[in-house]
Amino acid sequence: MSAIVPAARLGHRFEPALMRRRLTGTLFYGACLAAVALLLVTLITLLVDVFVRAAPWLDVDFLTGAPSSRPARAGILPALVGTFEIGLFVGVMTFPVGVAAAIYLVEYASDSRLNRLLQTNISNLAGVPSIIYGILGLALFVQALALGATIFAAALTLSLLILPVVIIASIEALKAVPSAQREGAYALGATRWQMVKRSVLPAAAPGIMTGIILAMARAIGEAAPLILIGAFTFVTFLPNPFEGQYTVLPIQIYGWAIRPQDDFQGISAAAIVVILALMLILNALALVVRARLSRHIQW
Amino acid sequence: MLSPVAEAPARPAIGVTIAAMPPPTPEMTEPPTVLLLDKVGCWYGSFRAVRDVSIEIKAREVTALIGPSGCGKTTLLRTMNRMNDLIPSYRTDGHIQFEGDDLYGPGVDSVAVRRRIGMVFQKPNPFPKSIYDNVAFGPKINGFKGKMDDLVEESLRRAALWDEVKDKLKQSGMALSGGQQQRLCIARTIAVNPEVILMDEPCSALDPRSTLQIEELMAELKKDYTIVIVTHNMQQAARASDKTVFLTMGDDRAGYVVEVGDTVKIFTNPREQLTEDYISGRFG
Numbered sequence: 001m002s003a004i005v006p007a008a009r010l011g012h013r014f015e016p017a018l019m020r021r022r023l024t025g026t027l028f029y030g031a032c033l034a035a036v037a038l039l040l041v042t043l044i045t046l047l048v049d050v051f052v053r054a055a056p057w058l059d060v061d062f063l064t065g066a067p068s069s070r071p072a073r074a075g076i077l078p079a080l081v082g083t084f085e086i087g088l089f090v091g092v093m094t095f096p097v098g099v100a101a102a103i104y105l106v107e108y109a110s111d112s113r114l115n116r117l118l119q120t121n122i123s124n125l126a127g128v129p130s131i132i133y134g135i136l137g138l139a140l141f142v143q144a145l146a147l148g149a150t151i152f153a154a155a156l157t158l159s160l161l162i163l164p165v166v167i168i169a170s171i172e173a174l175k176a177v178p179s180a181q182r183e184g185a186y187a188l189g190a191t192r193w194q195m196v197k198r199s200v201l202p203a204a205a206p207g208i209m210t211g212i213i214l215a216m217a218r219a220i221g222e223a224a225p226l227i228l229i230g231a232f233t234f235v236t237f238l239p240n241p242f243e244g245q246y247t248v249l250p251i252q253i254y255g256w257a258i259r260p261q262d263d264f265q266g267i268s269a270a271a272i273v274v275i276l277a278l279m280l281i282l283n284a285l286a287l288v289v290r291a292r293l294s295r296h297i298q299w
Numbered sequence: 300m301l302s303p304v305a306e307a308p309a310r311p312a313i314g315v316t317i318a319a320m321p322p323p324t325p326e327m328t329e330p331p332t333v334l335l336l337d338k339v340g341c342w343y344g345s346f347r348a349v350r351d352v353s354i355e356i357k358a359r360e361v362t363a364l365i366g367p368s369g370c371g372k373t374t375l376l377r378t379m380n381r382m383n384d385l386i387p388s389y390r391t392d393g394h395i396q397f398e399g400d401d402l403y404g405p406g407v408d409s410v411a412v413r414r415r416i417g418m419v420f421q422k423p424n425p426f427p428k429s430i431y432d433n434v435a436f437g438p439k440i441n442g443f444k445g446k447m448d449d450l451v452e453e454s455l456r457r458a459a460l461w462d463e464v465k466d467k468l469k470q471s472g473m474a475l476s477g478g479q480q481q482r483l484c485i486a487r488t489i490a491v492n493p494e495v496i497l498m499d500e501p502c503s504a505l506d507p508r509s510t511l512q513i514e515e516l517m518a519e520l521k522k523d524y525t526i527v528i529v530t531h532n533m534q535q536a537a538r539a540s541d542k543t544v545f546l547t548m549g550d551d552r553a554g555y556v557v558e559v560g561d562t563v564k565i566f567t568n569p570r571e572q573l574t575e576d577y578i579s580g581r582f583g
Contacts, residue, residue, distance in 0.1 A: 180420060180424035183420065184425075184426060185440075187418035187488070188436060189410055189437065198439075198440065294427075296471035296473060297473065299473070
């Protein structure tokens with residue numbers, strides 16, 4: 001064995017330039033911080049502005065009242081109920097379909113070129129402008145299936161809109177489960193379905209549920225496609241999901257915001273605060289569900 | 300025929316005192332063959348990973364598969380409980396008999412096979428569930444009708460883990476130490492009452508103390524179960540096994556068996572030069 005020769009004697013030279021390396025690190029840290037600061041400032045400005053405008057109008061009557069041509073008497077209950085009903089339908093419809101599709105693609109279908117092509121296409125669908133889904137919903141659900149411009153048709157349209165997001169989130173959650181978990185179940189004499197149901201799904205549940213809740217938040221915040229499905233109306237009564245007119249919060253906000261009077265701007269801001277609160281509740285729910293479902297998971 | 304779970308051949312049910320069974324002694328006749336491999340070859344697509352393996356796995360013995368990396372030990376092990384069926388391009392040729400029946404015969408359900416031939420993996424893979432639910436997993440999916448609490452306790456006792464976890468059965472199995480996790484995986488395997496336990500380098504991720512615990516456990520378990528273990532650790536094979544199968548890789552990169560025999564003989568007086576070179580650390 002030859003003795004270890006000091007590097008200098010072999011002719012290697014190092015220029016550590018430690019000062020410059022540390023400076024680069026500091027600069028990068030600063031850039032990251034600046035990005036966060038920019039976001040925070042924008043967000044806070046928006047929130048403060050909305051809250052200041054909304055404050056005079058936010059009270060229980062606003063939550064329990066119906067829209068009115070007089071801002072002082074206007075409320076958002078019909079829009080709030082419309083949003084709730086749509087959220088409920090969308091959740092009920094996308095959960096089984098989205099999760100089942102993801103399970104098929106990850107756990108059953110072979111990893112073929114067709115499978116990868118399908119997954120890429122589903123990802124692309126998530127990027128299609130939502131107004132396109134509105135057109136599809138209008139042609140398919142409202143007209144061809146004759147469901148009319150109802151909450152049910154709107155919920156079906158929004159389900160199509162968020163299904164790609166739900167499927168992709170579920171696919172990622174399923175793929176993140178180590179294959180050792182699948183083998184562990186098989187080695188105990190599990191069938192494929194038992195393996196999926198008792199091993200993979202519980203392990204993927206935190207990711208799947210988070211994906212679904214966040215996708216529902218997106219559906220509830222959508223306005224564009226629903227304009228085509230008849231949500232842009234003046235509704236003073238609580239909607240029936242299967243017939244008659246309805247509206248939802250984002251559209252109600254839009255309807256008030258385009259009016260010139262200051263008072264309508266105010267109640268529009270108040271409605272924005274309500275929908276923000278709704279989003280906050282859904283996001284908090286996602287966190288709680290995630291923590292609860294992953295209490296045994298450590299990998 | 301490999302019968303479905305409900306009609307599995309009579310074995311002492313867990314809970315029955317095993318001491319009642321006479322322990323195998325040298326005076327007794329040769330133990331029965333549980334697994335008989337006859338010219339077994341393992342293929343991944345067009346690549347042959349293992350060729351011409353003809354060995355017998357005897358009941359209530361520990362059989363160690365040793366050999367250099369890549370010689371197909373794990374592939375061969377996973378062929379014994381049809382775990383490799385899950386790999387689309389994989390196929391087996393030759394014959395494997397499990398208690399006299401063709402393991403790959405028509406009508407044999409690989410799901411039923413895997414309950415009777417359990418497996419413990421290289422890296423402990425407890426489910427992200429409570430310790431209790433980890434052990435109860437197998438019995439539940441296999442339609443266990445008895446008292447689950449008793450079965451869980453019995454399985455954990457047999458895996459020498461009960462005393463350490465009896466007060467925290469509701470805690471996550473993943474919160475245990477590596478050695479405890481591996482013993483939990485053994486308890487989970489025992490809970491479905493298998494006849495054979497395949498172990499794929501079960502100690503390679505464990506510290507020496509946990510390794511010793513697993514080896515002691517194997518010595519205890521072989522009174523009731525047939526054990527096949529793949530190991531890279533020569534001392535482990537020498538300490539813990541009764542029979543040793545030495546495989547190596549041919550020029551075609553397919554693994555084949557060089558020598559099979561009593562562990563004592565393989566490690567003290569091997570027949571083949573290749574075996575001697577390997578166990579004395581000259582290659583591999």
